[in-house]
Amino acid sequence: MCTQIGDQVGKHVWRAAVTGGAAVVFTAVAAVPAGAAEGGVSFTRVQVNGGKPIVIGVSNEVAAPASFRMATTEAWEYPAVFLYRGTANGGDQLWHAIETSDCIKVSSGVCDFNETMYFDPSVRDMHNSEAGAWKVAAQVYFRDDGGDTDDEGLTVYVKRNSRLTCNASPEAVAKDRTITVTGKVTRANWETRKYASYGGRLVSLQFKPSGAASYTTVKKVYANSSGDLRTTVKASKTGTWRWAYHGNTTTGPSTSAGDNVVVN
Missing domain, CATH: 2.60.40 (Immunoglobulin-like)
Known part of the structure; x- marks a missing residue:
């Protein structure tokens, strides 16, 4: 004692x-x-x-x-x-x-x-x-x-905890051409100790122009039942794209790593 x-x-x-x-x-x-x-x-x-x-x-x-x-x-x-x-x-x-x-x-x-x-x-x-x-x-x-x-x-x-991935392609594109941004939202399954698909989530697609200090939301997209995200946007300037999920009462927020796209 x-x-x-x-x-x-x-x-x-x-x-x-x-x-x-x-x-x-x-x-x-x-x-x-x-x-x-x-x-x-x-x-x-x-x-x-x-x-x-x-x-x-x-x-x-x-x-x-x-x-x-x-x-x-x-x-x-x-x-x-x-x-x-x-x-x-x-x-x-x-x-x-x-x-x-x-x-x-x-x-x-x-x-x-x-x-x-x-x-x-x-x-x-x-x-x-x-x-x-x-x-x-x-x-x-x-x-x-x-x-x-x-x-x-x-x-x-x-x-x-939740996680997001992001891929924007093509990563070099002519001005005002279309790019496709995909990703996936998952969250921690404490019982299996693995991350699993988190379908149906409303996730923000965000963009930060080259040289800018912060991201802005371009649109919001629902993940499908497997947690997959997919959308298209016009590429007007060089910058970085990412996904952001804002969480809910049982799941924490997360942001993906950014993916840079060069606009020629």
Whole structure:
């Protein structure tokens, strides 16, 4: 056990749902803080990933930062924020590893914490149904017995990563002649750990003239049932073409690499 020395406590990592065990336990005995909840604990200043969606592919670990403030009258263990569906007590919790910082003392009995949520689809069997909206709760266990879990009134979207390819041809063309731009939209399948076709998506075809700083949308095209994209446009000037998908509640946005076409 790692016991508090002064104001610092050890880090801990949970390689299970929040209700699981920790590699290191840390404890503290706090004086009664101003503004503590009636039950002895209050959580404030809760943030997860800066309010942005957490987008996960099929192999790389994703680290999502979180932070919170805890005021408590109790001797405590395992403070953390976590993601859930249903109810904060007894609902479904999204599996992820958690690393929580030492107590950053604000005042007597009040600590700020920095937390990192780790999502690794290569070592844990994620389910596609887990994509979408999750609520945020904060939880702490008391050293003697019991604990406190509070709904924080926040929503975080966990999304499957998407990918796009692009090919514009011919890549040297006479002015005002037609070029064909093709591509494919896919998204992460967490259950197979591969990218699969994502059909029916509305995707933007974008163009950036040579020397310009940004892309503009030329038209929007629906992918077919296999995720394939195809359209034709007139080539009026040399520049780079790409596809851009803006995502939805279960799938993250993506842009393809650009394909340059020289107009003679």
